[in-house]
Amino acid sequence: MTHALPHSEPCALVTETLAAAVAAAREAGQRVTPVTIAGRPAWVKIALEKRLILRLQKGPAPRLLREETAMLRAMAARGLAVPEIIGAGDDWLITSDTGPTLAALLADRPEAPDLPRAFAAAGRALARMHRAGCAHGRPHLRDVCWDTAQGRACFIDLERAASLSAGMSGFTRDLLIFVFAYYSVRPQPGPQPLLDEFGEAYRQAAPAGIWGAAGLRARRWRWLGPLSRPLRWHERRFKPHRRFKEYAAIPLTLRHFDDG
Ligand SMILES: Nc1ncnc2c1ncn2[C@@H]1O[C@H](COP(=O)(O)OP(=O)(O)O)[C@@H](O)[C@H]1O
Ligand SMILES: [Mg+2]
Structure with missing residues:
Protein backbone atom coordinates (compact mmCIF):
# COMPACT_ATOMS: atom_id res chain seq x y z
CA MET A 1 0.00 0.00 0.00
CA THR A 2 1.27 3.51 -0.68
CA HIS A 3 0.48 6.81 0.89
CA ALA A 4 1.21 10.30 -0.41
CA LEU A 5 3.29 12.67 1.70
CA PRO A 6 1.82 16.15 2.15
CA HIS A 7 4.11 17.43 -0.60
CA SER A 8 5.11 16.40 -4.05
CA GLU A 9 7.70 13.79 -3.09
CA PRO A 10 7.15 10.25 -4.34
CA CYS A 11 4.58 8.04 -2.60
CA ALA A 12 5.70 6.61 0.71
CA LEU A 13 5.86 2.91 1.58
CA VAL A 14 3.73 2.22 4.62
CA THR A 15 5.27 0.06 7.37
CA GLU A 16 4.89 -0.50 11.10
CA THR A 17 8.48 -1.04 12.25
CA LEU A 18 11.96 0.30 11.46
CA ALA A 19 13.10 -3.15 10.34
CA ALA A 20 10.17 -3.40 7.92
CA ALA A 21 10.95 0.10 6.60
CA VAL A 22 14.59 -0.82 5.94
CA ALA A 23 13.57 -4.08 4.29
CA ALA A 24 11.05 -2.26 2.08
CA ALA A 25 13.64 0.35 1.12
CA ARG A 26 16.15 -2.37 0.23
CA GLU A 27 13.47 -4.06 -1.82
CA ALA A 28 12.76 -0.77 -3.64
CA GLY A 29 16.48 -0.73 -4.52
CA GLN A 30 16.80 3.06 -4.13
CA ARG A 31 19.32 4.98 -2.08
CA VAL A 32 16.67 7.22 -0.51
CA THR A 33 13.07 6.09 -0.02
CA PRO A 34 10.11 7.87 1.60
CA VAL A 35 8.32 5.68 4.13
CA THR A 36 5.57 5.99 6.70
CA ILE A 37 6.44 4.15 9.91
CA ALA A 38 3.52 3.64 12.27
CA GLY A 39 1.85 6.69 10.75
CA ARG A 40 4.95 8.92 10.85
CA PRO A 41 6.51 10.16 7.60
CA ALA A 42 10.22 9.43 7.37
CA TRP A 43 13.04 8.75 4.92
CA VAL A 44 15.24 5.68 4.70
CA LYS A 45 18.71 6.15 3.28
CA ILE A 46 20.59 2.98 2.36
CA ALA A 47 24.33 2.83 1.73
CA LEU A 48 24.01 2.08 -1.92
CA GLU A 49 26.03 3.71 -4.64
CA LYS A 50 25.76 2.00 -7.97
CA ARG A 51 27.80 4.52 -9.90
CA LEU A 52 31.47 3.62 -9.83
CA ILE A 53 32.53 7.19 -10.50
CA LEU A 54 30.79 8.39 -7.30
CA ARG A 55 32.20 5.48 -5.29
CA LEU A 56 35.66 6.50 -6.44
CA GLN A 57 35.05 10.20 -5.78
CA LYS A 58 33.36 9.93 -2.39
CA GLY A 59 34.56 6.65 -0.85
CA PRO A 60 32.66 3.58 0.31
CA ALA A 61 28.94 4.22 0.78
CA PRO A 62 28.51 2.56 4.25
CA ARG A 63 31.31 4.65 5.73
CA LEU A 64 29.82 7.84 4.26
CA LEU A 65 26.43 7.04 5.72
CA ARG A 66 27.90 6.38 9.17
CA GLU A 67 29.72 9.73 8.93
CA GLU A 68 26.48 11.44 7.94
CA THR A 69 24.72 9.85 10.93
CA ALA A 70 27.46 11.06 13.30
CA MET A 71 27.29 14.55 11.77
CA LEU A 72 23.50 14.69 12.20
CA ARG A 73 23.88 13.70 15.86
CA ALA A 74 26.60 16.30 16.46
CA MET A 75 24.64 19.09 14.82
CA ALA A 76 21.46 18.13 16.69
CA ALA A 77 23.46 18.27 19.94
CA ARG A 78 24.39 21.86 19.05
CA GLY A 79 20.71 22.68 18.62
CA LEU A 80 20.95 23.10 14.84
CA ALA A 81 18.09 22.49 12.43
CA VAL A 82 18.58 18.93 11.21
CA PRO A 83 16.09 16.04 11.02
CA GLU A 84 15.67 13.74 13.97
CA ILE A 85 17.31 10.34 13.64
CA ILE A 86 14.58 7.75 14.03
CA GLY A 87 16.98 4.85 13.67
CA ALA A 88 20.40 4.03 12.25
CA GLY A 89 22.38 0.90 11.49
CA ASP A 90 25.62 -0.06 9.80
CA ASP A 91 24.36 0.72 6.33
CA TRP A 92 21.03 2.49 6.85
CA LEU A 93 19.68 5.67 8.35
CA ILE A 94 16.07 6.72 8.98
CA THR A 95 15.31 10.41 9.51
CA SER A 96 12.07 12.21 10.27
CA ASP A 97 10.40 13.92 7.31
CA THR A 98 11.19 17.64 7.52
CA GLY A 99 8.89 18.78 4.73
CA PRO A 100 9.35 19.62 1.06
CA THR A 101 12.73 20.82 -0.18
N1 LIG B 1 14.51 13.93 6.32
C1 LIG B 1 14.04 14.29 5.13
N2 LIG B 1 12.97 15.13 5.03
C2 LIG B 1 12.46 15.50 3.82
N3 LIG B 1 12.97 15.07 2.63
C3 LIG B 1 14.03 14.24 2.65
C4 LIG B 1 14.64 13.81 3.89
N4 LIG B 1 15.67 12.99 3.59
C5 LIG B 1 15.72 12.91 2.24
N5 LIG B 1 14.74 13.64 1.67
C6 LIG B 1 14.46 13.76 0.22
O1 LIG B 1 15.26 12.82 -0.50
C7 LIG B 1 16.19 13.50 -1.36
C8 LIG B 1 17.52 12.77 -1.35
O2 LIG B 1 18.02 12.66 -0.01
P1 LIG B 1 19.50 13.12 0.34
O3 LIG B 1 19.75 12.83 1.79
O4 LIG B 1 19.70 14.53 -0.10
O5 LIG B 1 20.37 12.11 -0.52
P2 LIG B 1 21.33 12.30 -1.78
O6 LIG B 1 22.69 12.06 -1.22
O7 LIG B 1 20.88 11.24 -2.72
O8 LIG B 1 21.18 13.70 -2.34
C9 LIG B 1 16.26 14.93 -0.81
O9 LIG B 1 16.63 15.85 -1.82
C10 LIG B 1 14.82 15.14 -0.33
O10 LIG B 1 13.96 15.40 -1.44
MG1 LIG C 1 20.86 15.55 -1.49
Whole structure:
Protein backbone atom coordinates (compact mmCIF):
# COMPACT_ATOMS: atom_id res chain seq x y z
CA MET A 1 0.00 0.00 0.00
CA THR A 2 1.27 3.51 -0.68
CA HIS A 3 0.48 6.81 0.89
CA ALA A 4 1.21 10.30 -0.41
CA LEU A 5 3.29 12.67 1.70
CA PRO A 6 1.82 16.15 2.15
CA HIS A 7 4.11 17.43 -0.60
CA SER A 8 5.11 16.40 -4.05
CA GLU A 9 7.70 13.79 -3.09
CA PRO A 10 7.15 10.25 -4.34
CA CYS A 11 4.58 8.04 -2.60
CA ALA A 12 5.70 6.61 0.71
CA LEU A 13 5.86 2.91 1.58
CA VAL A 14 3.73 2.22 4.62
CA THR A 15 5.27 0.06 7.37
CA GLU A 16 4.89 -0.50 11.10
CA THR A 17 8.48 -1.04 12.25
CA LEU A 18 11.96 0.30 11.46
CA ALA A 19 13.10 -3.15 10.34
CA ALA A 20 10.17 -3.40 7.92
CA ALA A 21 10.95 0.10 6.60
CA VAL A 22 14.59 -0.82 5.94
CA ALA A 23 13.57 -4.08 4.29
CA ALA A 24 11.05 -2.26 2.08
CA ALA A 25 13.64 0.35 1.12
CA ARG A 26 16.15 -2.37 0.23
CA GLU A 27 13.47 -4.06 -1.82
CA ALA A 28 12.76 -0.77 -3.64
CA GLY A 29 16.48 -0.73 -4.52
CA GLN A 30 16.80 3.06 -4.13
CA ARG A 31 19.32 4.98 -2.08
CA VAL A 32 16.67 7.22 -0.51
CA THR A 33 13.07 6.09 -0.02
CA PRO A 34 10.11 7.87 1.60
CA VAL A 35 8.32 5.68 4.13
CA THR A 36 5.57 5.99 6.70
CA ILE A 37 6.44 4.15 9.91
CA ALA A 38 3.52 3.64 12.27
CA GLY A 39 1.85 6.69 10.75
CA ARG A 40 4.95 8.92 10.85
CA PRO A 41 6.51 10.16 7.60
CA ALA A 42 10.22 9.43 7.37
CA TRP A 43 13.04 8.75 4.92
CA VAL A 44 15.24 5.68 4.70
CA LYS A 45 18.71 6.15 3.28
CA ILE A 46 20.59 2.98 2.36
CA ALA A 47 24.33 2.83 1.73
CA LEU A 48 24.01 2.08 -1.92
CA GLU A 49 26.03 3.71 -4.64
CA LYS A 50 25.76 2.00 -7.97
CA ARG A 51 27.80 4.52 -9.90
CA LEU A 52 31.47 3.62 -9.83
CA ILE A 53 32.53 7.19 -10.50
CA LEU A 54 30.79 8.39 -7.30
CA ARG A 55 32.20 5.48 -5.29
CA LEU A 56 35.66 6.50 -6.44
CA GLN A 57 35.05 10.20 -5.78
CA LYS A 58 33.36 9.93 -2.39
CA GLY A 59 34.56 6.65 -0.85
CA PRO A 60 32.66 3.58 0.31
CA ALA A 61 28.94 4.22 0.78
CA PRO A 62 28.51 2.56 4.25
CA ARG A 63 31.31 4.65 5.73
CA LEU A 64 29.82 7.84 4.26
CA LEU A 65 26.43 7.04 5.72
CA ARG A 66 27.90 6.38 9.17
CA GLU A 67 29.72 9.73 8.93
CA GLU A 68 26.48 11.44 7.94
CA THR A 69 24.72 9.85 10.93
CA ALA A 70 27.46 11.06 13.30
CA MET A 71 27.29 14.55 11.77
CA LEU A 72 23.50 14.69 12.20
CA ARG A 73 23.88 13.70 15.86
CA ALA A 74 26.60 16.30 16.46
CA MET A 75 24.64 19.09 14.82
CA ALA A 76 21.46 18.13 16.69
CA ALA A 77 23.46 18.27 19.94
CA ARG A 78 24.39 21.86 19.05
CA GLY A 79 20.71 22.68 18.62
CA LEU A 80 20.95 23.10 14.84
CA ALA A 81 18.09 22.49 12.43
CA VAL A 82 18.58 18.93 11.21
CA PRO A 83 16.09 16.04 11.02
CA GLU A 84 15.67 13.74 13.97
CA ILE A 85 17.31 10.34 13.64
CA ILE A 86 14.58 7.75 14.03
CA GLY A 87 16.98 4.85 13.67
CA ALA A 88 20.40 4.03 12.25
CA GLY A 89 22.38 0.90 11.49
CA ASP A 90 25.62 -0.06 9.80
CA ASP A 91 24.36 0.72 6.33
CA TRP A 92 21.03 2.49 6.85
CA LEU A 93 19.68 5.67 8.35
CA ILE A 94 16.07 6.72 8.98
CA THR A 95 15.31 10.41 9.51
CA SER A 96 12.07 12.21 10.27
CA ASP A 97 10.40 13.92 7.31
CA THR A 98 11.19 17.64 7.52
CA GLY A 99 8.89 18.78 4.73
CA PRO A 100 9.35 19.62 1.06
CA THR A 101 12.73 20.82 -0.18
CA LEU A 102 13.10 24.39 -1.42
CA ALA A 103 13.83 22.90 -4.87
CA ALA A 104 10.52 21.01 -4.84
CA LEU A 105 8.64 24.11 -3.65
CA LEU A 106 10.15 26.28 -6.37
CA ALA A 107 9.37 23.69 -9.03
CA ASP A 108 5.86 22.70 -7.91
CA ARG A 109 4.48 25.70 -6.04
CA PRO A 110 6.45 28.71 -7.31
CA GLU A 111 3.72 31.13 -6.20
CA ALA A 112 3.16 29.56 -2.77
CA PRO A 113 2.62 32.35 -0.24
CA ASP A 114 4.95 30.75 2.29
CA LEU A 115 7.97 30.64 -0.07
CA PRO A 116 9.41 33.98 1.14
CA ARG A 117 9.11 32.72 4.73
CA ALA A 118 10.83 29.49 3.74
CA PHE A 119 13.76 31.38 2.18
CA ALA A 120 14.07 33.70 5.17
CA ALA A 121 14.02 30.65 7.44
CA ALA A 122 16.80 29.09 5.36
CA GLY A 123 18.89 32.25 5.78
CA ARG A 124 18.37 32.26 9.55
CA ALA A 125 19.11 28.54 9.86
CA LEU A 126 22.32 28.84 7.85
CA ALA A 127 23.39 31.85 9.92
CA ARG A 128 22.78 29.88 13.11
CA MET A 129 24.86 27.02 11.74
CA HIS A 130 27.72 29.39 10.94
CA ARG A 131 27.47 31.09 14.33
CA ALA A 132 27.98 27.66 15.87
CA GLY A 133 31.15 27.28 13.76
CA CYS A 134 29.58 24.60 11.56
CA ALA A 135 29.12 24.46 7.79
CA HIS A 136 26.76 22.34 5.71
CA GLY A 137 29.21 21.97 2.87
CA ARG A 138 26.72 21.81 0.02
CA PRO A 139 23.39 23.46 0.88
CA HIS A 140 21.76 22.86 -2.46
CA LEU A 141 18.03 23.68 -2.60
CA ARG A 142 17.47 19.90 -2.72
CA ASP A 143 19.08 19.68 0.71
CA VAL A 144 17.15 22.40 2.53
CA CYS A 145 13.63 21.53 3.66
CA TRP A 146 10.78 23.80 4.67
CA ASP A 147 9.38 22.28 7.82
CA THR A 148 5.91 23.82 7.72
CA ALA A 149 4.86 22.10 10.94
CA GLN A 150 7.60 23.86 12.90
CA GLY A 151 7.95 26.93 10.65
CA ARG A 152 11.68 26.34 10.27
CA ALA A 153 14.16 25.41 7.58
CA CYS A 154 16.01 22.17 8.09
CA PHE A 155 19.24 20.90 6.54
CA ILE A 156 19.52 17.36 5.24
CA ASP A 157 22.20 15.37 3.38
CA LEU A 158 25.16 16.18 5.63
CA GLU A 159 27.61 14.20 3.62
CA ARG A 160 31.35 14.53 3.22
CA ALA A 161 31.74 18.31 3.09
CA ALA A 162 29.86 19.14 6.33
CA SER A 163 32.05 20.45 9.13
CA LEU A 164 31.79 21.09 12.87
CA SER A 165 34.75 23.45 12.84
CA ALA A 166 34.49 25.39 9.61
CA GLY A 167 36.37 28.56 8.78
CA MET A 168 35.57 31.50 6.55
CA SER A 169 36.05 29.47 3.37
CA GLY A 170 33.46 26.91 4.54
CA PHE A 171 30.97 29.65 5.40
CA THR A 172 31.39 31.55 2.12
CA ARG A 173 31.21 28.30 0.19
CA ASP A 174 27.82 27.53 1.80
CA LEU A 175 26.52 30.96 0.73
CA LEU A 176 27.85 30.68 -2.81
CA ILE A 177 26.43 27.18 -3.24
CA PHE A 178 22.99 28.19 -1.95
CA VAL A 179 22.83 31.20 -4.29
CA PHE A 180 24.18 29.12 -7.18
CA ALA A 181 21.58 26.41 -6.55
CA TYR A 182 18.83 29.04 -6.59
CA TYR A 183 19.96 30.50 -9.92
CA SER A 184 20.32 27.05 -11.42
CA VAL A 185 16.56 26.66 -10.86
CA ARG A 186 15.70 30.26 -11.80
CA PRO A 187 18.39 31.41 -14.20
CA GLN A 188 17.05 34.94 -14.64
CA PRO A 189 18.71 38.32 -14.13
CA GLY A 190 16.87 41.08 -12.26
CA PRO A 191 15.35 41.32 -8.79
CA GLN A 192 15.09 38.05 -6.87
CA PRO A 193 12.84 38.67 -3.87
CA LEU A 194 13.30 35.15 -2.50
CA LEU A 195 17.09 35.43 -2.50
CA ASP A 196 16.71 38.85 -0.88
CA GLU A 197 14.67 37.27 1.91
CA PHE A 198 17.39 34.67 2.34
CA GLY A 199 20.22 37.22 2.29
CA GLU A 200 18.60 39.69 4.68
CA ALA A 201 17.72 37.01 7.21
CA TYR A 202 21.23 35.58 6.91
CA ARG A 203 23.00 38.93 7.36
CA GLN A 204 20.88 39.83 10.38
CA ALA A 205 21.73 36.64 12.22
CA ALA A 206 25.20 35.67 10.96
CA PRO A 207 28.59 36.72 12.30
CA ALA A 208 29.71 39.96 10.64
CA GLY A 209 31.86 39.81 7.56
CA ILE A 210 30.83 36.50 6.00
CA TRP A 211 28.48 37.96 3.38
CA GLY A 212 31.15 40.48 2.33
CA ALA A 213 33.78 37.73 2.17
CA ALA A 214 31.49 35.68 -0.10
CA GLY A 215 31.26 38.76 -2.36
CA LEU A 216 35.05 39.03 -2.51
CA ARG A 217 35.32 35.35 -3.33
CA ALA A 218 32.72 35.73 -6.09
CA ARG A 219 34.63 38.69 -7.55
CA ARG A 220 37.84 36.65 -7.62
CA TRP A 221 36.02 34.09 -9.77
CA ARG A 222 34.64 36.68 -12.21
CA TRP A 223 36.78 35.30 -15.03
CA LEU A 224 34.64 32.16 -14.93
CA GLY A 225 31.65 34.13 -16.25
CA PRO A 226 32.90 34.79 -19.81
CA LEU A 227 34.66 31.44 -19.86
CA SER A 228 31.38 29.62 -19.27
CA ARG A 229 29.66 31.30 -22.26
CA PRO A 230 30.06 28.32 -24.64
CA LEU A 231 28.79 25.98 -21.94
CA ARG A 232 25.74 28.20 -21.42
CA TRP A 233 25.06 28.18 -25.13
CA HIS A 234 25.35 24.37 -25.15
CA GLU A 235 22.98 24.13 -22.17
CA ARG A 236 20.37 26.37 -23.87
CA ARG A 237 20.67 24.67 -27.22
CA PHE A 238 20.94 21.00 -26.27
CA LYS A 239 19.70 20.63 -22.67
CA PRO A 240 16.52 22.74 -22.47
CA HIS A 241 14.80 19.95 -20.51
CA ARG A 242 17.35 19.92 -17.67
CA ARG A 243 15.85 21.00 -14.35
CA PHE A 244 19.02 22.62 -13.04
CA LYS A 245 20.62 25.14 -15.42
CA GLU A 246 24.02 25.16 -13.79
CA TYR A 247 26.04 26.94 -16.46
CA ALA A 248 23.49 29.73 -16.76
CA ALA A 249 23.71 30.13 -12.98
CA ILE A 250 27.46 30.86 -12.96
CA PRO A 251 27.52 34.55 -14.03
CA LEU A 252 24.29 35.31 -12.09
CA THR A 253 25.82 33.90 -8.90
CA LEU A 254 29.08 35.76 -9.37
CA ARG A 255 27.21 39.07 -9.76
CA HIS A 256 24.70 38.44 -6.97
CA PHE A 257 26.79 39.68 -4.06
CA ASP A 258 27.63 43.01 -5.73
CA ASP A 259 24.71 44.94 -4.26
CA GLY A 260 24.58 43.24 -0.88
N1 LIG B 1 14.51 13.93 6.32
C1 LIG B 1 14.04 14.29 5.13
N2 LIG B 1 12.97 15.13 5.03
C2 LIG B 1 12.46 15.50 3.82
N3 LIG B 1 12.97 15.07 2.63
C3 LIG B 1 14.03 14.24 2.65
C4 LIG B 1 14.64 13.81 3.89
N4 LIG B 1 15.67 12.99 3.59
C5 LIG B 1 15.72 12.91 2.24
N5 LIG B 1 14.74 13.64 1.67
C6 LIG B 1 14.46 13.76 0.22
O1 LIG B 1 15.26 12.82 -0.50
C7 LIG B 1 16.19 13.50 -1.36
C8 LIG B 1 17.52 12.77 -1.35
O2 LIG B 1 18.02 12.66 -0.01
P1 LIG B 1 19.50 13.12 0.34
O3 LIG B 1 19.75 12.83 1.79
O4 LIG B 1 19.70 14.53 -0.10
O5 LIG B 1 20.37 12.11 -0.52
P2 LIG B 1 21.33 12.30 -1.78
O6 LIG B 1 22.69 12.06 -1.22
O7 LIG B 1 20.88 11.24 -2.72
O8 LIG B 1 21.18 13.70 -2.34
C9 LIG B 1 16.26 14.93 -0.81
O9 LIG B 1 16.63 15.85 -1.82
C10 LIG B 1 14.82 15.14 -0.33
O10 LIG B 1 13.96 15.40 -1.44
MG1 LIG C 1 20.86 15.55 -1.49
